[in-house]
Amino acid sequence: MVVVAQGIVSAVFDYILNKGSLEKFYYLCDYTPFAAPFGYYLNEDGSGFDLHKHYIDQITLKGKNGSALRRIPDVLDCWFESGSMPFAQLHYPFENEKKFKDNFPAQFIAEGVDQPRTWFYYLHVLAVAIMGKPSFKNVIVNGIVLAEDGKKMSKRLQNYPDPMAIFNKYGADAVRYYLACSPVLRAEDLNFSEKGVEEVVKKVLLILYNVLSFYKLYSDPNDPNKHPNDANILDEWMIAKTWLLIDEVAIAYNSYDLNRAARPITGFINDLSTWYLRRSRDRFKGDDEKDKKAVLGTLRWTLEQLALVMSPVMPFTAEYVWQELGNKESVHLAKWPDKQKIKEVGHIMNRMDAAKIIVELGLAKRAEKGIKIRQPLQKIIVKGEELDKEYTQLIIDELNVKTVEFQKGDGEHVVVELDMAITPELKLEGHLRELVRTINGRRKKAGLTPGDVIAVTYQTDSEELRKVFVQYGEALKKAVIAGEIKSSENDGETMEINGEQIKISIQKYKLQVTSFKLQDREEFCGNLETGNL
Known part of the structure; x- marks a missing residue:
């Protein structure tokens, strides 16, 4: 049964489904039969029923008081009612005059791409006619979410995944962020893909969780350093990059550009993990307590600012990060970061970008020659603008070279050349790095923590590997957190x-050791040798 305007009941669908007649229908208000017959009846084959106006107008219904009810003859576009929403919702002008005027026109409106010629149009027409100004200041229009094959999502075709299954598998934030970064928020159609949601989990959420886990591994819950420190060039760059992110996202939100507000978060998390954290990893494990506190403070502050920035688009993830950092109040009750001016932010970003380009070109050269990154090389020659010492050291560490030699370039493109000659000494260092990677991999597989000291037993006929243990034994102990390394037969x-x-x-x-700290391991290993334990 289908109910149409003013309580008229359409019988056509019930007749088709139930092979009944109009006499079986009842008025929904009081379930009384039709009050008056109309001038035609259904034929035996079901024909003869017409829903056009001149037939429907013959139908009368009985009201609760017994009076006859007829269809109102006037027809008004239903969008007119929608256009009156700003006034009708507050019963203006009959009441709430101040509240209406304080909130009109609205700051923004959000609807699908099918609304500009209907709801948006009528809102403006009525508002301009009555108030002399538009009904809203900003508009957010979304496109249509289609199935992955580009067709309309259909229950009959079953061409889309169950939304609740997607939420349970990947989380609501992954779906929300996937949609927020997609063209659908720029009034374009989107072919929804589960692979896109999965990619958000892998390239955004899991990376962020790994960064958070790394921070918690080395931080002291009883003495958290909440303040950033720009003494180190990496910290200085990370602080500047964080403020740039805050500024970029704030400008986008103030412009009601949700797409542009969401997208920069992915690149930021990637830089935080693959550049800042990876290049700062040794600082967390090192013996310099001042530098360790500085990097911990900078990372904590960065994670907090990131949680604030991502809270509108990934609220559950932001809240999790915020609480894991020890904050008591919800991130959604915290204040948006105040805008800060960073000195020489352009210089910092340009220099770091130049260093990253050199690293990318150097890594490409290594891949081209088939030389692993763990194999040290003597030098890299850079034909381009010379960088400061701090950035040069990053290039050295990232490309695993001994020196960087800058030469005058053509001024347009940076060109790099690697010295591919591997001396016996460099080869031994390459073996050392491979051994460190292998042993630490075994530690991880065994479920050991950085506080677990191990004993390493090796057995080899290789003279080169034996030289590594002789020449770099102490460095190897420190790198793998070992109390003892010995040569003996084993079942490894x-x-x-x-x-x-x-x-x-x-x-x-x-x-x-009851309380073994990472920064104490060099002293610990030394005491083992001298017998002072």
């Missing part, structure tokens, strides 16, 4: 280090 797994065979086994060191 046989593996290959740059073409050389070795069998390695690890186990927890028998001498356990």
Whole structure:
């Protein structure tokens, strides 16, 4: 049964489904039969019923008081009613005059791309006619979300995944951020893809959670440093980049450009993880307490600002990060970061971008020659503008070279050349790095933490690998957090280090330290040698 305007009941669908007649229908208000017959009846085959106006007008219904009810003859476009929404919702002008005037016109309106010629149009027509100004200041228009095959989502075709299954599998924030970064928020159509939501989880959420876990691993919950420190060039760059993100997102939100407000978060999280955190990793593990506090403070502050910035588009993730950092009040009750002026922010960003370009070109050269990043090289030659010492050191660390030599370039493009000659000494250092990676991989597989000291037993016929243990034994101990490294037969797994065979086994060191701090491990290993424990 279909109800149309003014309580008229359409019988056509009920007749089709139930093979009944109009006499079986009842008025919905009081369930009384039709008060008066009309001038035609259904034929036996069901024909003869017409819903056009001149037939419907013959139908009368009985009201609760027994009076006859007829269709109102005037027809008014229903969008006219929608256009009166700003006034009708407050019963203006009959009451709430001050409240209406304080809130008219509205700051913004949001609806689908099918509304500009209907609701938006009527809102403006009525508002301009009555008040002499438009009914809203800003508009957010979304496109249509289609199935992955480009067709309209249809229950009959089953061409879309169950929304609740998507939420349960990936989380609501992943879906929300996927949509916020898509063309659908720029009034364009979107072919919804579950792979796109999965990509958000992998490239945004999991990376962010890993950064948070790394911070919690090395931070002291009883003495959290909440203040950034720009003494180190990486900290200075991260602080500047964070303020740029805050500024960019704030401008986009103030312009009601939700798409532009959401997209920069992905690149920021990637830079936070793959550049800042990776290049600062040794600082967290180092012996310089002042520098360690500085990097912890900068990372905590960055994560807090990121939580604030991402809270509108990923509210659950932002709240989780915020609470995990030890904040008691909800991130959604916190104040948006105040705009700050960063000195020489352009210089910092340009220099770091130049360093990153050199690194990218250097890594491409290594890949072209098939030389692993763990194999040290003597130098890289850069034909381009010379960078400051701090940025040069980042290039050295990232490309695993001993020196950087700057030469005058053509002024337009940076060109890099790597010295590919591998001396016996460089080769041993390459073996050392491979051993560190292998042993730390075994630690991770065994579920050990940075506080667990291990004993390493190795067995090899390779003279080169034996030299590594002799020349770099102490460095290896420190890098893998080992209390003892010895050569002996063992039942460990046989593996290959740059073409050389070795069998390695690890186990927890028998001498356990009650409170072993990462910064104490060099002293610990030294005391083992001298017998001072």
